[in-house]
Amino acid sequence: MAAILGGGLGGLSTGYYLLKNCVNAHMKLALFEASDFYGGWIRSIRTNDYIFEQGPRTIRPKGPYGLNTLNMIQELGLSEHVSAVLPSHPAATTRMVCVGHTLHTLPSRFSQIFTKTKPFSKPLILAALHDLTQPGLELKDDSIYNFVSRRFGQELADYAVSPMICGICAGDAKEISVKFLMKTLFEYEQTHGGVLKGVVKNMFKPQPENEQALSELALKSQEERWSVYTLQGGLETLPETLKEHLVNNNVEVHSNSKIEEIEFVDSSSVLLRNKKGEILDLKHVYSAIPAHALAKLVERQHPHLSEQLEQIPFVNVGIVNLFFDSQETLIAPAFGFLVPPKENSPILGVVFDSCCNPEQKGTVLTVMLGGRWFKERFGDNITKDQLLAIAMKEVRSILKITMEPTVSHVNILEKCIPQYVIGHYDRVEYIRKYIKQHNLPLSLVGCSYDGVGINDVIYSAKAQVERDCTV
Numbered sequence: 106m107a108a109i110l111g112g113g114l115g116g117l118s119t120g121y122y123l124l125k126n127c128v129n130a131h132m133k134l135a136l137f138e139a140s141d142f143y144g145g146w147i148r149s150i151r152t153n154d155y156i157f158e159q160g161p162r163t164i165r166p167k168g169p170y171g172l173n174t175l176n177m178i179q180e181l182g183l184s185e186h187v188s189a190v191l192p193s194h195p196a197a198t199t200r201m202v203c204v205g206h207t208l209h210t211l212p213s214r215f216s217q218i219f220t221k222t223k224p225f226s227k228p229l230i231l232a233a234l235h236d237l238t239q240p241g242l243e244l245k246d247d248s249i250y251n252f253v254s255r256r257f258g259q260e261l262a263d264y265a266v267s268p269m270i271c272g273i274c275a276g277d278a279k280e281i282s283v284k285f286l287m288k289t290l291f292e293y294e295q296t297h298g299g300v301l302k303g304v305v306k307n308m309f310k311p312q313p314e315n316e317q318a319l320s321e322l323a324l325k326s327q328e329e330r331w332s333v334y335t336l337q338g339g340l341e342t343l344p345e346t347l348k349e350h351l352v353n354n355n356v357e358v359h360s361n362s363k364i365e366e367i368e369f370v371d372s373s374s375v376l377l378r379n380k381k382g383e384i385l386d387l388k389h390v391y392s393a394i395p396a397h398a399l400a401k402l403v404e405r406q407h408p409h410l411s412e413q414l415e416q417i418p419f420v421n422v423g424i425v426n427l428f429f430d431s432q433e434t435l436i437a438p439a440f441g442f443l444v445p446p447k448e449n450s451p452i453l454g455v456v457f458d459s460c461c462n463p464e465q466k467g468t469v470l471t472v473m474l475g476g477r478w479f480k481e482r483f484g485d486n487i488t489k490d491q492l493l494a495i496a497m498k499e500v501r502s503i504l505k506i507t508m509e510p511t512v513s514h515v516n517i518l519e520k521c522i523p524q525y526v527i528g529h530y531d532r533v534e535y536i537r538k539y540i541k542q543h544n545l546p547l548s549l550v551g552c553s554y555d556g557v558g559i560n561d562v563i564y565s566a567k568a569q570v571e572r573d574c575t576v
């Protein structure tokens with residue numbers, strides 16, 4: 106029997122791809138989840154009036170990873186539940202940053218790069234010229250902030266890239282690896298001495314084709330050029346359906362089953378000890394739990410591996426969901442806004458959920474707080490009431506909403522998003538090499554290693570299972 110640790114999206118997707126690719130009548134599969142809930146950070150509070158997403162809220166449809174998720178969604182029979190944001194919708198065209206307590210819409214059309222748009226002091230085309238005049242710097246890795254400042258100027262790093270990093274991983278662009286989002290551009294600098302030089306030299310090279318067969322849903326997303334999408338009833342519908350799919354296909358699914366230790370016997374035998382002290386004898390383990398949690402399970406037998414896993418940092422995020430039961434429009438139509446870290450604001454940004462998802466009634470907002478700066482801004486003992494008060498003060502001041510929320514919900518998500526800091530990709534390669542050299546029957550999936558978003562987690566499960574099943 107093979108086991109999957111963790112019933113978040115990573116674990117459930119691993120089960121899905123194992124069923125699809127390699128589980129047969131002779132191979133049994135079991136999934137162990139520590140809590141009584143399947144979905145990990147994907148959790149939707151649903152009522153007739155609003156949906157409060159506790160974790161992720163939208164999925165990007167583009168690129169091979171985005172298309173792969175749409176293939177899975179169709180195969181799970183969820184196509185009818187998809188609610189897409191089309192390219193002309195304000196949630197696609199209007200993404201804002203908050204500088205000096207004022208909202209500025211970031212340029213979304215090519216023509217806008219020739220004019221000056223606040224908060225930038227010069228037209229963005231000049232950022233491209235900056236790249237042409239700067240020499241290349243030979244580096245193995247760099248922070249995304251340094252890279253963008255060096256190539257395109259500090260304003261782009263401060264007002265576009267730093268808030269974007271807050272939006273994606275609640276992190277500090279000055280610490281996050283350039284390879285997290287701009288691997289190809291960084292390689293252009295390393296190979297050709299500049300980004301635009303690299304773009305021009307690669308322009309006429311044949312681009313790799315998308316090799317995967319596309320479902321009707323994936324093709325529809327391309328034809329209609331979706332910006333992002335969500336699922337009716339909230340994103341929790343996805344892990345719920347995945348879990349049902351595993352159960353219907355005879356996967357043993359155990360909740361309240363925290364695994365507390367892993368003991369590797371040989372290359373095809375491994376023992377798991379659960380919190381009740383029971384020992385389970387297995388052939389292979391797929392770890393879809395956070396790296397810091399896995400570190401504890403392997404510490405006794407493999408302290409060095411444990412140390413390396415522990416080095417992948419995670420941050421806490423405060424989530425404040427607000428529902429205003431009002432016929433009146435309280436916000437401008439937009440995706441929402443992010444706050445550049447330079448502003449030293451207690452909030453990372455606000456998503457305008459009622460604009461992104463037509464199912465919502467009234468005005469629904471989600472305020473995100475803390476992230477990389479959670480401890481320094483709020484300490485260790487901040488209460489949910491205090492976080493709500495902080496969020497409301499910012500909402501009143503920036504969005505000029507005077508009404509009290511009809512319903513609010515506050516959650517502090519501890520160690521919820523891994524930070525792919527400088528050196529992350531070398532560390533993950535080293536960890537996987539260690540596992541291979543020691544012949545450990547262990548595969549790593551989930552958001553700690555190959556990407557932090559929903560598409561990355563699903564694709565990483567697919568890629569890992571396909572590698573294992575062809576061995």
Ligand SMILES: Cc1cc2nc3c(=O)[nH]c(=O)nc-3n(C[C@H](O)[C@H](O)[C@H](O)COP(=O)(O)OP(=O)(O)OC[C@H]3O[C@@H](n4cnc5c(N)ncnc54)[C@H](O)[C@@H]3O)c2cc1C
Pocket residue numbers: 110111112113114115116137138139140142143144145146147159160161162163164165362363364365393394395398422424518521522550551552553556557558559560562
């Ligand atoms: C606030 C927030 C907003 C986000 N927004 C977006 C977004 O808009 N779009 C997007 O694409 N992505 C977003 N993401 C990222 C996305 O949610 C994650 O990539 C994904 O949910 C990670 O899934 P996972 O299975 O790897 O990890 P997790 O969700 O952490 O699941 C791990 C599971 O393992 C279990 N576990 C831990 N230890 C043990 C143990 N010892 N034994 C058994 N089980 C154990 C846990 O209980 C948990 O259920 C967001 C994340 C957060 C936190």
